[in-house]
Amino acid sequence: MDYTLRFLIGGIVVSLFAMVGDVLRPKSFAGLFGAAPSVALATLALAFAKHGGSYVAIEGRSMMLGAIALAAYSAVVCQLLMRLNWSALQSTLAALVLWLFIALGLEQVLIG
Structure with missing residues (x-):
């Protein structure tokens, strides 16, 4: 269940960060707002709920x-x-x- 939640939360946050990255110039900044921050936020959210x-x-x-x-x-x-x-x-x-x-x-x- 944790992996499913992490997948869903991470996917939503990746999409939000991708939208922010799409607005920024130069486009190379878009990669900074990709997967890593969203996975970290999803992990912290699940850890908060559990621990x-x-x-x-x-x-x-x-x-x-x-x-x-x-x-x-x-x-x-x-x-x-x-x-x-x-x-x-x-x-x-x-x-x-x-x-x-x-x-x-x-x-x-x-x-x-």
Whole structure:
């Protein structure tokens, strides 16, 4: 039942985000408002219904920390690919270490 609800909620929110993305210029922003935010919102809504607000607060914080680490990862991969002409495999593997370090470091700063 959870998967059905997640599918329905996610589908509705994906459609809403797609409409917002369709209005924005340039069109490359449309992808930002695609599946990821809607799946996150559907997941948080289901978690709230099942576990309550404190659980959802922790989940939401974890999603934000992961997004910060992903932004750093993406920036580093771009720089390694464009400036140093590394291969895609080398760039992603090197940046993966950075992503893990940032994600765990942010978690320790907030928890510790």
